[in-house]
Amino acid sequence: MARTLTLIEAVNEALLQEMERDERVFLLGEDIGGSGGVFKATAGLLDKFGQDRVLDTPLAEGAIIAVAIGSSLVGWRPVAEIQFADFITPAMDQIIQQASKLRYRSAGGFSCHLTIRVCCGGGGGSGLYHSQENAMWFAHEPGLKVVMPSTAYDAKGLLLSAIRDPDPVIFFEHKRLYRTAKGEVPEGDYTVPIGPAAVRREGRDLTILTYGSLTQPSIDAAGQLAQKGVEAEVVEIRTLAPIDKETILNSVRKTSKVLIVHEDKRTMGFGAELAAIVSEEAFEDLDGPIVRVTGPDVPAIPFAPPLDKAWNVDTGAIVATAEKLAAY
Amino acid sequence: MPPKSSRAVTDKSPGTTARSPELLLGIYRLLLKCRISDEKARILFRQGKYGGNFYSAVGQEATNVGAAYGLRDDDWIAPSHRDWTSNIIKGAPLKFCFAQLFAKATSPDRGRSSPAHMGYPPLNVITPASSIAGQLSVGTGVAFGLKKHGRDSVVVAFFGDGATSTGTFHEALNFAGVHKLPCLYVCANNRWAESVPLRLQTALENLSDRAKAYGFPGVTVDGNDVLAVHDAAQAAVTRARAGEGPTLLECKTYRWYGHSEIDPAKYRTKEEVEGWKKKCPLAAFEKQLLDKKILTEAQKGQIASEITAEINAAVEFAEESPYPDASELADHVWAERGA
Numbered sequence: 001m002a003r004t005l006t007l008i009e010a011v012n013e014a015l016l017q018e019m020e021r022d023e024r025v026f027l028l029g030e031d032i033g034g035s036g037g038v039f040k041a042t043a044g045l046l047d048k049f050g051q052d053r054v055l056d057t058p059l060a061e062g063a064i065i066a067v068a069i070g071s072s073l074v075g076w077r078p079v080a081e082i083q084f085a086d087f088i089t090p091a092m093d094q095i096i097q098q099a100s101k102l103r104y105r106s107a108g109g110f111s112c113h114l115t116i117r118v119c120c121g122g123g124g125g126s127g128l129y130h131s132q133e134n135a136m137w138f139a140h141e142p143g144l145k146v147v148m149p150s151t152a153y154d155a156k157g158l159l160l161s162a163i164r165d166p167d168p169v170i171f172f173e174h175k176r177l178y179r180t181a182k183g184e185v186p187e188g189d190y191t192v193p194i195g196p197a198a199v200r201r202e203g204r205d206l207t208i209l210t211y212g213s214l215t216q217p218s219i220d221a222a223g224q225l226a227q228k229g230v231e232a233e234v235v236e237i238r239t240l241a242p243i244d245k246e247t248i249l250n251s252v253r254k255t256s257k258v259l260i261v262h263e264d265k266r267t268m269g270f271g272a273e274l275a276a277i278v279s280e281e282a283f284e285d286l287d288g289p290i291v292r293v294t295g296p297d298v299p300a301i302p303f304a305p306p307l308d309k310a311w312n313v314d315t316g317a318i319v320a321t322a323e324k325l326a327a328y
Numbered sequence: 329m330p331p332k333s334s335r336a337v338t339d340k341s342p343g344t345t346a347r348s349p350e351l352l353l354g355i356y357r358l359l360l361k362c363r364i365s366d367e368k369a370r371i372l373f374r375q376g377k378y379g380g381n382f383y384s385a386v387g388q389e390a391t392n393v394g395a396a397y398g399l400r401d402d403d404w405i406a407p408s409h410r411d412w413t414s415n416i417i418k419g420a421p422l423k424f425c426f427a428q429l430f431a432k433a434t435s436p437d438r439g440r441s442s443p444a445h446m447g448y449p450p451l452n453v454i455t456p457a458s459s460i461a462g463q464l465s466v467g468t469g470v471a472f473g474l475k476k477h478g479r480d481s482v483v484v485a486f487f488g489d490g491a492t493s494t495g496t497f498h499e500a501l502n503f504a505g506v507h508k509l510p511c512l513y514v515c516a517n518n519r520w521a522e523s524v525p526l527r528l529q530t531a532l533e534n535l536s537d538r539a540k541a542y543g544f545p546g547v548t549v550d551g552n553d554v555l556a557v558h559d560a561a562q563a564a565v566t567r568a569r570a571g572e573g574p575t576l577l578e579c580k581t582y583r584w585y586g587h588s589e590i591d592p593a594k595y596r597t598k599e600e601v602e603g604w605k606k607k608c609p610l611a612a613f614e615k616q617l618l619d620k621k622i623l624t625e626a627q628k629g630q631i632a633s634e635i636t637a638e639i640n641a642a643v644e645f646a647e648e649s650p651y652p653d654a655s656e657l658a659d660h661v662w663a664e665r666g667a
Contacts (some may be wrong), residue, residue: 026476052476057503058499058502058503058506060499060502060503062465062495062499063465063468063499063500063502063503065465066466066468066469066496066499066500066503067468067469067472067503068469069465069466069469070465070466070467070468070470070471070472071469071470071471071472071473071476072469073454073466073469073470073473073474074470074473074474074477075473075477076473077474090495093459093462093465093496094462094465096468097457097458097459097462098457098459098462098465098466100468101457102455103660103661103662103663104660104661105437105440105445105455105457106436106437106440106449106455106660106661107436107438107440107659107660108660109436109437109447109449110447110449110454110455111663142661142662143661143662145662155442165663166663167662167663168467196612198496209352242662253619287612315580
């Protein structure tokens with residue numbers, strides 16, 4: 001039976017069901033127990049599973065990830081929470097130098113079976129340090145897997161895949177989607193595989209490559225474009241690493257035009273990698289420049305409402321850029 | 329109530345009395361094995377037999393051997409770059425230790441890490457990264473996982489004085505204190521972090537004082553007195569196995585050579601180095617055993633020649649082993665790309 005859940009409810013349900021299914025799974029992070037998480041992603045889990053499995057940690061992101069890594073070496077399946085993506089930097093040594101490389105540097109002798117849930121993205125008025133969307137930092141590090149769902153269905157299915165995955169998976173949850181992304185979610189166990197992108201709308205005139213919070217605006221834009229006679233295909237890259245090149249390239253070969261849309265900053269952003277892949281592997285199929293609609297090259301989303309709003313990539317911007325590209 | 333913390337133990341160790349000759353000779357053999365292996369590793373590097381670098385721990389053997397001697401197979405060691413010999417102490421075959429230096433396909437990591445950064449998964453020695461204090465992080469996590477299983481295994485994490493300045497050190501030890509983890513943090517305080525002297529590293533006289541901040545005991549011992557280290561470590565391990573939590577053990581010692589084999593260590597005075605060489609941990613222990621007639625000159629020669637033969641065979645094994653094939657480059661990045 002499927003019912004309608006929000007993305008955050010889907011996350012909560014995935015955690016609960018996987019903890020029931022697998023005793024090796026435990027949660028650790030700041031404020032995840034007593035308070036149920038800043039956004040309530042872990043609400044109710046402390047009461048159900050107790051402190052041994054829902055651990056409020058000291059305020060130290062490096063230690064959170066360190067304990068996840070170390071406990072995974074002795075058979076546990078930790079799911080760590082980083083409360084805000086902005087605060088993941090103190091744990092970068094543990095993520096980049098330990099988690100991503102331990103399997104490689106021991107030739108498979110040790111490995112990190114762990115999941116790091118990260119709340120990310122602009123939420124409207126969250127300010128510089130509660131709004132960053134930095135998933136691409138981690139997509140640059142082989143050894144990690146990087147996932148960002150935009151639907152409630154995918155949130156549950158991908159999180160279950162992440163927790164069962166033998167490699168370190170960084171699972172980004174966009175705070176704006178927590179309660180705005182709603183959809184049918186099966187009650188039972190299912191997984192969405194890590195890797196494959198999803199074609200959210202089919203079209204022949206151009207391909208929109210996007211992920212995270214701009215998936216739905218891109219789908220909305222495609223709807224508006226259709227009314228103007230432009231059929232856009234929307235490909236959601238649910239997994240930033242590993243990248244599903246096949247789905248991307250198949251779409252590009254069909255439409256010959258590419259628009260990349262993401263919330264994160266432009267320069268060296270994930271879109272740059274997507275553009276490079278398309279250019280290297282489908283150059284002959286292109287019939288126009290690869291263009292991007294992205295966040296600006298500003299350190300992070302500022303607090304004042306007009307500045308916050310000015311960052312946002314909205315449906316209108318996607319439509320306008322897509323029209324120009326379609327006419328190219 | 330927090331346990332008595334920050335005891336700076338300066339008592340003389342009880343010496344060789346009331347200990348079995350087997351234990352004493354076992355420790356002696358291991359001290360000698362570490363010394364000869366480490367010196368051999370230096371020679372091989374200088375002969376150009378392998379590249380990269382080597383981080384000698386000659387002069388510090390009593391710290392590593394004293395702390396890790398007698399650990400069980402199910403215990404863990406989290407070594408730093410200077411603890412290549414911790415693999416030997418844990419029982420890794422020498423041939424793999426030398427294959428590691430040579431980056432051969434027969435090394436535990438198939439030639440991935442640089443020479444001294446060795447782990448040995450079958451005996452729970454964690455392959456180290458180069459980031460200082462990172463092993464304290466991972467080791468603390470392992471200790472958490474062990475305790476969560478209800479096992480009585482322990483983790484011994486090795487690091488130098490420099491590592492105590494990092495935030496990682498603080499985060500790891502604080503976490504261990506909160507959860508009373510079965511972890512022994514062994515600081516080889518060799519007075520120099522690469523070229524930076526201790527007085528620029530800390531305002532403390534004893535680094536074990538830091539334990540007070542984490543609510544568990546800190547103990548300072550003469551790191552060149554193998555029995556003093558061993559006694560303190562055994563007390564800490566017993567505490568840890570009993571669920572009483574971690575210990576910070578500071579071992580005051582000295583590295584005879586530079587930070588690495590390419591460091592002539594001109595920042596230290598000759599007098600300082602020579603003074604410490606007179607406090608050689610191996611020579612001191614050997615003299616104790618000879619004086620008490622636990623060790624004879626004949627035995628001494630016999631043990632040394634056995635170790636040398638084992639090392640020679642290990643070096644031969646390493647030299648004759650193939651390098652990993654270039655086709656292995658992308659193996660073991662993710663699970664599905666295992667070999």
